[in-house]
Amino acid sequence: xxxxRSGLHIFTWRNIEVSVSMWYGLIMAMIVxxxxxxxxxxxxxxxxxxxxxxxxLVHEFGHALVAQRYGLGPSVLLHGFGGLCMMQREANTDxxxxxxxxxxxxxGLIFGGLVYLFATFAPQVAYASTWSATFVAALLFVNxxxxxxxxxxxxxxxxxxxxxxxxxxxxxDEESARRITLNVSIFVAIPAAIVGFLxxxxxxxxxxxxxxxxxxxxxxxxxxxxxxxxxxRSLATASDFHQELLAQAEAALSDEDWREAYRVCHxxxxxxxxxxxxxxxxxxxxxxxxxxxxxYEEALDxxxxxxxxxxxxxxxxxxxxxVA
Numbered sequence: 041x042x043x044x045r046s047g048l049h050i051f052t053w054r055n056i057e058v059s060v061s062m063w064y065g066l067i068m069a070m071i072v073x074x075x076x077x078x079x080x081x082x083x084x085x086x087x088x089x090x091x092x093x094x095x096x097l098v099h100e101f102g103h104a105l106v107a108q109r110y111g112l113g114p115s116v117l118l119h120g121f122g123g124l125c126m127m128q129r130e131a132n133t134d135x136x137x138x139x140x141x142x143x144x145x146x147x148g149l150i151f152g153g154l155v156y157l158f159a160t161f162a163p164q165v166a167y168a169s170t171w172s173a174t175f176v177a178a179l180l181f182v183n184x185x186x187x188x189x190x191x192x193x194x195x196x197x198x199x200x201x202x203x204x205x206x207x208x209x210x211x212x213d214e215e216s217a218r219r220i221t222l223n224v225s226i227f228v229a230i231p232a233a234i235v236g237f238l239x240x241x242x243x244x245x246x247x248x249x250x251x252x253x254x255x256x257x258x259x260x261x262x263x264x265x266x267x268x269x270x271x272x273r274s275l276a277t278a279s280d281f282h283q284e285l286l287a288q289a290e291a292a293l294s295d296e297d298w299r300e301a302y303r304v305c306h307x308x309x310x311x312x313x314x315x316x317x318x319x320x321x322x323x324x325x326x327x328x329x330x331x332x333x334x335x336y337e338e339a340l341d342x343x344x345x346x347x348x349x350x351x352x353x354x355x356x357x358x359x360x361x362x363v364a
Contacts, residue, residue, distance in 0.1 A: 047059035047060050047061035047062070047064070047117050047118070047119065048060055048061075048062075053101075054105070054108070055108070056101070056104045056105075056108060056114055056115060056116060057115040057116070058097070058115070058116045058117075058118070059115070059116070059117050059118070060117070060118040061117060061118065061119045061120065063119055063120030064118040064119050064120055066120070067120055067244070068089045068092075068093070071085050071088055071089050071092075072085035072086050072089055073085065083171065084171075084174055087171055087174050087175050087178060088174075088178050090175070091175055091178035091179050091182060092178070092182055093118070094179070095148060095151070095179060095182040095183050095186075096118055096122055096123040096182075097116070097118075097123070098147050098148055098151045098183065099123060099144045099145065099147055099148045099183075099187070100116040100118075100123040100124070100125045100144065101116065101147065102143040102144040102145070102146060102147025102148065103125035103140055103141070103143055103144040103147075104116055104125050105143070106139055106140045106143040107125065107127050107131075107140045110131060110132070110136050110140070111129075112127040112128065112129055112130070112131060112140070113127055113128030113129060114126065114127050114128075115127075121244075121248055125140075125144070127140075130267065130268050134206050134209055134210070134267075137202075137206060137267065138203060138206045141199050141202045141203055141206070142191075142199070142203065144190075144199055145187040145188075145190050145191040145199050148182070148183040148184075148186070148187035148190075149183065149184060149187045149188070149191075151179075151183050152179065152180055152182075152183030152184035152187065153184075155176060155179045155180055155183065156180060156184070158176075159176050159180075191203075193228060193232075194221075194224050194225070194228060195224075195225045195228045195229055195232070195252060196221055196222060196225040196252070196256060196266065197252075201221065201224075201225055202266075204221060204224070205217060205218070205221040205266055205267075208220055208221060213279065214265075214279050215279030215280050215281055215282075218259075218265065218266055218279075219260065221266060222256040222257075222259055222260050222266075223256075223260070225252060225253075225256045226252075226253050226256045226257065229249040229250075229252040229253045229256070230249070230253060232245065232249040232252075233245070233246045233249035233250050233253070234246075236248075236249060262307075262311070263279075263281040263282075263285075263307075263311040264310075264311060265311060278314055278315050278318050279314075281311065282308055282311065282314050282318060285304050285307060285308045285311070286308065286318060286321065286322070288300075288304045289301045289304040289305050289308070289322070289325050290325070292304060293325055293328065293329065296332070298328075298329040298332040298333050299329070299333065301325050301328075301329045302325075302326060302329040302330060302333065305322045305325050305326045305329070306326070308322055309322065320345075320346060320347045323342050323343070323345040323346035323347075324342075324343075324346040324347070324349070324351065324352055326339075326342040327339050327340075327342035327343035327345075327346050327352060327355055328343075328351060328352075328355050330342060331343075331355045331358055331359055334362075336358075336359040336362045336363050337359075337363060339355065339359050340356065340359045340360070340363070343355055343356050343359065344356075
C-alpha cells in the first residue's frame with residue numbers, strides 16, 4: 041500500500057511497540073494551527089488532536105491485542121492517514137484475520153459507548169465547560185462516527201474493505217475475491233473523494249480516496265495479492281492471472297527468451313501463492329532460464345526445488361560443471 045511503515049518509537053505497552061511518523065505530527069500540527077488562521081482557537085484544535093490520538097490508540101490496540109493473542113507480533117504506527125497495526129507474520133486462517141480486523145472498530149465503538157454513557161449520566165462533568173464539551177464531542181465523533189464508517193464501507197484498505205474481502209474468499213476463488221474487492225473499492229473511493237472535497241471541504245479525505253483509487257488500480261494491473269495465504273476454495277486451483285502468466289512464461293521458454301521467462305516467473309512468485317503443481321513448473325522454468333543466462337549458482341537453487349525430470353537433470357549437471 042501507500043502508507044508509511046516506520047516512525048519514532050514513543051512507548052511500549054504489553055510488549056506492543058507504538059511509533060509515530062513525521063507525517064502524523066505534521067497533520068496534527070495543521071489541526072492545531074489552522075483554526076487560528078480563521079480567527080478560531082488553537083486550544084480547540086489541540087483538544088481535537090488529543091481526542092483523535094487517544095481514539096486511534098484505542099482502535100489500533102483493539103487490533104493489536106487480538107493479534108498478540110494469535111502470536112502475530114503486532115506493533116502500532118500513527119501515520120499521516122491515521123493508525124496502522126503492523127504484524128510480523130500473517131494470521132494462519134481467514135477466521136483469525138477477521139477477528140483481528142473486527143477488533144479495531146469494535147474497540148472504538150465500545151470506547152465511544154462508554155463516553156456516551158459518561159456524558160449521559162454525568163453531564164455536569166462532561167459539559168462543565170466549552171472545552172470539555174468539545175473533547176466529549178470529538179471522542180464521540182471519532183469513536184462512533186468514524187468507527188462505523190471504517191467498519192461498514194467496503195473500501196480497501198479500511199477495515200470494512202478487509203472484512204468484505206475475507207467474506208468474498210469464502211464464496212469466490214482467490215482471483216475473483218481480489219478483483220471484486222479492488223473494483224468495489226475504486227467504485228466507492230471515487231464518490232468519497234468528491235464528497236470529501238465538495239461537502240466536507242477536507243483535502244485529507246479527498247487525497248486519501250484518490251490514493252486508494254491509484255493503489256487499487258495498480259494492484260489490479262500487477263495481480264498483487266491482498267493476503268499471502270490462499271483461501272480454502274483456492275488452495276487446489278490456480279487463479280486466472282497465474283494461468284495467464286504461466287502461459288506467457290511457457291511461450292517465452294519455447295522461444296528461448298530466457299530473460300522474459302525468468303521475469304514472468306518471478307512476477308508469479310510475487311503475486312501470491314499458487315497450487316503446488318504450478319509452483320513446481322515455475323521452479324523448473326526459473327532453473328532452466330537461469331542456467332541459460334549463466335546464473336549457475338542461482339539456477340541450482342531453483343532446480344533443487346523442481347521435480348525430477350530429464351530437463352532438470354540436464355540443467356543440474358551443466359550448472360555443477362560450470363560452478364566447479
